[in-house]
Amino acid sequence: MVVNMAATIAVGDVIPDGTLAYLDDDSKPQSVSIHSLAAANKVIIFGVPGAFTPTCSLKHVPGFIERAEELKGKGVDEIICISVNDPFVMNSWAKTFPENKHVKFLADGAAKYTHALGLELDLTEKGLGVRSKRFALLVEDLKVKVANVEKVGEFTVSSAEEIIKAL
């Protein structure tokens, strides 16, 4: 099977459209398009390698939850966390952050959107399959203004602290 790898998303690009999944208030799977959330808006999309994994759960997500009000104050309309997990797992993981008011947890279960961004990370050797790199994007009216993509295993440029500097 030949997979056309998209070039890695970069500053200046128009963000691709794509469909992500979530569970609604009745715990039924629903889908939403990225463009419907991002068009004419200022959004942050940050990606994590895996729900329930240590760095994602203890550092990356909490950073965005803690800074959410500050980000909203600076004009950010949506803060979206995506991961290559199914919507049941994302929903359960989101519930482990009861203090969360603004971060949306969206599921890229088949890694389609992650591939469209060119941000896939092969963690098959670790038994996780293809996942997302750790990253944070600032997108204004579908145009990428900031693209902070982490080197494997690190947690520096992709944090909330870093992306706030760009606002």
Added chain:
Amino acid sequence: MAPIAVGSVIPDGTLAYLDDDNKPQTVSIHSLAAAKKVIIFGVPGAFTPTCSLKHVPGFIERAEELKGKGVDEIICISVNDPFVMNSWAKTFPENKHVKFLADGAAKYTNALGLELDLSDKGLGVRSKRFALLVEDLKVKVANVESGGEFTISSAEEIIKAL
């Protein structure tokens, strides 16, 4: 792969879990099942409704009874990674005996011939819902659920075979 059937020798394979220090570890099925009586039950997904509310609790509740009838291991497998399986297992604090093992790349599920394509539902390839009774690596009972049902793969059903 043809689905595993009664009389077959269960294939070997490696499943993952997190140890007490939350580090990923692996274990071979044969190391758990050789010379033993084990139940292996498969679920389509951690944190999904039927799996969480019916299938797993049934085995947790009946675990002592199963152990009393000579079952050495009760193993739950799913096509999820060990971090997800570990977190899901913690939602059953009353669990004493069921081991939650991760078949993250569906390798073992494929070896059993029990894969289920749930790509349409955004879940990718998963496991069918099933329960096997295996004695010294030989399959004695193979209860594989049709479609989205939850009947023959339950703890109640497999107890009848013991």
